[in-house]
Amino acid sequence: MLTVSLQELVRNAIVNAHARGDQVITLERFCAELLRDGRFAEMIWQCGGDTEELASQLACHIDDAKHATCVANKDSLLKALLQSNEPERLIIRNVGGLPPDIQQWLETNDTAVNGRILLEVTELVNLVDKTIDSTAAGVDARPWLAADCERSFLRAFIQMAAAFQASVAEGDLLAAMLEEKDAHAVCLLNKQGVSRIDVLNNICHGISKRQGGIYKSIVRTTPPRFFDLLSRFKLVLHNDHYTPMQFVVTTLELEFAKSTMEATEMMLAVHRTNSVVVGEYPFSLAQRMAHKVVSLAQAAEFPLLMTVGK
Numbered sequence: 001m002l003t004v005s006l007q008e009l010v011r012n013a014i015v016n017a018h019a020r021g022d023q024v025i026t027l028e029r030f031c032a033e034l035l036r037d038g039r040f041a042e043m044i045w046q047c048g049g050d051t052e053e054l055a056s057q058l059a060c061h062i063d064d065a066k067h068a069t070c071v072a073n074k075d076s077l078l079k080a081l082l083q084s085n086e087p088e089r090l091i092i093r094n095v096g097g098l099p100p101d102i103q104q105w106l107e108t109n110d111t112a113v114n115g116r117i118l119l120e121v122t123e124l125v126n127l128v129d130k131t132i133d134s135t136a137a138g139v140d141a142r143p144w145l146a147a148d149c150e151r152s153f154l155r156a157f158i159q160m161a162a163a164f165q166a167s168v169a170e171g172d173l174l175a176a177m178l179e180e181k182d183a184h185a186v187c188l189l190n191k192q193g194v195s196r197i198d199v200l201n202n203i204c205h206g207i208s209k210r211q212g213g214i215y216k217s218i219v220r221t222t223p224p225r226f227f228d229l230l231s232r233f234k235l236v237l238h239n240d241h242y243t244p245m246q247f248v249v250t251t252l253e254l255e256f257a258k259s260t261m262e263a264t265e266m267m268l269a270v271h272r273t274n275s276v277v278v279g280e281y282p283f284s285l286a287q288r289m290a291h292k293v294v295s296l297a298q299a300a301e302f303p304l305l306m307t308v309g310k
């Protein structure tokens with residue numbers, strides 16, 4: 001369920017924590033361990049972060065932290081998960097053995113986004129535990145993940161299932177970690193200008209914030225000369241595994257006057273072929289439409305990308 005490279009990173013974090021005698025791995029400690037890996041550090045740098053400064057700040061916080069760390073138990077973890085918007089990505093049914101308030105939530109909130117997936121929340125929690133246990137095989141009395149750390153893995157696993165992905169990669173986990181708004185590690189990342197949408201733009205489209213970000217990636221052709229202003233340019237919609245299907249369909253309906261059937265067919269075509277031509281327009285109009293679509297998506301924290309090409 002984790003990519004080979006992420007398994008290696010997680011195992012190193014667990015082994016190092018065990019060697020220090022830590023009983024719990026906080027999100028700050030986990031982030032500090034991940035920063036030791038060049039690939040993870042490069043991702044943070046591409047999203048606008050200063051990895052050396054971040055590592056130093058995390059080390060100071062870890063040394064100074066005096067507060068008790070909250071270790072997740074399954075009931076509290078499920079409750080926090082179900083009170084967030086995470087279940088909207090899944091159909092959750094037939095979950096037995098849960099506290100009454102969670103069971104009541106399930107009975108009154110049966111929605112699905114990003115495909116029709118039948119998945120029991122309790123099995124998902126167990127899957128995270130099994131994955132971490134197998135990754136830490138051979139480490140006696142391995143440290144526990146703190147609640148914020150385990151919630152991050154849960155979010156990443158939910159996204160993996162909802163998007164029909166085979167595994168969770170480093171970027172998926174970082175994006176999930178950045179949803180822990182109250183975590184000190186996330187506050188430090190945000191102060192450096194690293195946001196969840198920056199990470200999604202990078203992992204979905206290879207877009208670097210240091211090279212101008214997503215808006216600089218919209219125009220992928222030479223703008224026309226004055227005498228060629230009426231030439232037609234293609235508006236191309238690109239696939240990613242984070243933008244909900246319904247958001248794509250609604251955007252095509254509202255911004256391009258597509259019927260529901262046309263919009264749905266285009267959305268499915270994007271998933272099959274990774275890109276689809278939405279239409280052909282004069283350059284200035286195509287550029288404005290692409291900017292508007294990308295702006296709407298970015299405001300909703302979705303990495304939907306539309307580009308202008310010849």
